[in-house]
Amino acid sequence: MTAFLPAPALLSPPRRSRYFYTPLSCAKTAPQPSQSSQTSQPSPVASPSLADTPINTFCGFAALVGPSNSGKSTLLNRLLGQKLAIVTPKVQTTRCRIAGLATSDATQVVYLDTPGIFPASSRLARAMVKSAWKSAASADAIAIVLDVAVMFHEGRRQDIRKLVVPKDTETVMARVAEKRIKGHQAEIKLCANKIDAVPEEERPFVEERMHAVMEKTGLEEAGAQLHMMSARYGNGVDEFATWVKERMPMGPWLYPEDDLTDMPSRLLAAEVSREKAFMVLKQELPYEIAIETTSYKDLADGSIRITQDVLVARKSQKMIVTGRGGAVIKEISMRARHELAEVLGSTVHLILTVKVRGKWKEDRRQYEQWGLDFNA
Numbered sequence: 123m124t125a126f127l128p129a130p131a132l133l134s135p136p137r138r139s140r141y142f143y144t145p146l147s148c149a150k151t152a153p154q155p156s157q158s159s160q161t162s163q164p165s166p167v168a169s170p171s172l173a174d175t176p177i178n179t180f181c182g183f184a185a186l187v188g189p190s191n192s193g194k195s196t197l198l199n200r201l202l203g204q205k206l207a208i209v210t211p212k213v214q215t216t217r218c219r220i221a222g223l224a225t226s227d228a229t230q231v232v233y234l235d236t237p238g239i240f241p242a243s244s245r246l247a248r249a250m251v252k253s254a255w256k257s258a259a260s261a262d263a264i265a266i267v268l269d270v271a272v273m274f275h276e277g278r279r280q281d282i283r284k285l286v287v288p289k290d291t292e293t294v295m296a297r298v299a300e301k302r303i304k305g306h307q308a309e310i311k312l313c314a315n316k317i318d319a320v321p322e323e324e325r326p327f328v329e330e331r332m333h334a335v336m337e338k339t340g341l342e343e344a345g346a347q348l349h350m351m352s353a354r355y356g357n358g359v360d361e362f363a364t365w366v367k368e369r370m371p372m373g374p375w376l377y378p379e380d381d382l383t384d385m386p387s388r389l390l391a392a393e394v395s396r397e398k399a400f401m402v403l404k405q406e407l408p409y410e411i412a413i414e415t416t417s418y419k420d421l422a423d424g425s426i427r428i429t430q431d432v433l434v435a436r437k438s439q440k441m442i443v444t445g446r447g448g449a450v451i452k453e454i455s456m457r458a459r460h461e462l463a464e465v466l467g468s469t470v471h472l473i474l475t476v477k478v479r480g481k482w483k484e485d486r487r488q489y490e491q492w493g494l495d496f497n498a
């Protein structure tokens with residue numbers, strides 16, 4: 123195995139303009155070329171704003187799906203070369219689909235990071251899981267991202283022969299395989315992630331075990347390929363990106379070349395604060411909060427003023443999130459402000475207000491702003 127690349131918490135800050143999204147088309151999937159454009163004829167220019175797009179371009183969707191905490195968001199950030207999706211050691215961090223755009227040569231890949239797939243009982247959980255499956259359904263390439271480190275029982279050598287594949291993981295694999303066998307066109311990679319946490323001499327066994335599970339779940343029959351990787355350190359990620367790129371269909375780009383995401387700046391800012399809240403708050407509390415950006419203003423001096431509501435369900439939760447003398451919310455705010463300043467390349471004034479909004483999980487508006495189906 124080649125040497126692991128360093129894993130910066132925050133990769134190089136983007137040029138600020140890359141965060142301002144300007145979709146060139148509202149089409150859900152990349153428009154297919156006409157018969158003639160598949161030959162040496164140039165693709166028709168779909169709109170005046172596409173005039174700068176190179177002719178004979180390729181564009182498509184690649185969905186990153188899998189159980190919670192397997193490293194999907196870490197992989198998205200690594201593929202983009204900078205941080206877009208929030209990442210925490212806790213399960214169910216990602217709540218909605220996050221599109222990251224990777225444009226190089228003639229190809230634009232729209233990577234879709236998705237919420238983890240897990241047995242969902244609440245309305246929010248059902249909406250999250252549905253959003254993940256929806257992304258997979260519209261993709262040209264699907265990566266099932268698995269955490270092999272967790273199966274490896276934290277590296278205890280004596281357990282390696284008992285390597286257990288969690289039930290959730292098998293379910294995801296079997297369902298993707300079933301769709302492919304039933305005629306879904308997307309090609310599949312099974313990304314065995316966190317391979318850095320498995321001792322080198324044990325990796326062949328992990329590989330062997332993964333093939334056995336692929337056989338059992340129908341993924342082998344569906345033509346899926348196994349790919350060992352470390353999203354955190356970058357091993358195997360370039361090869362994966364090349365595989366994805368080669369699977370994108372011909373068609374005009376959906377976004378300008380320099381864009382990083384279609385995510386509105388307000389949602390991006392709320393996600394940064396939510397990551398910090400996830401890290402600072404203990405136990406179940408992170409799952410009880412939502413963050414809403416209420417204003418986002420570019421000021422004359424070049425700085426940005428952002429106000430956000432931190433929504434909790436009960437008064438007792440408000441007390442914990444606020445902390446004694448406001449210590450907890452100040453800590454969340456300070457961490458979020460630092461990261462936002464780095465990401466946006468400007469001084470950021472961030473004002474967080476903790477509010478009790480009893481039923482935010484039953485509020486249709488919250489789901490709409492995340493692009494989730496309220497009735498999932």
Ligand SMILES: Nc1nc2c(ncn2[C@@H]2O[C@H](COP(=O)(O)OP(=O)(O)OP(=O)(O)O)[C@@H](O)[C@H]2O)c(=O)[nH]1
Binds near residue numbers: 212213319351
């Ligand atoms: N050792 C190791 N840890 C990783 C790797 N990839 C991700 N992680 C860690 O795994 C944890 C979960 O990563 P995420 O990227 O948030 O996982 P996710 O699949 O997006 O999780 P959800 O959004 O909750 O579904 C974090 O602590 C990451 O740092 C890897 O390649 N190696």
Ligand SMILES: [Mg+2]
Binds near residue numbers: 195208215216237238
């Ligand atoms: Mg995630």
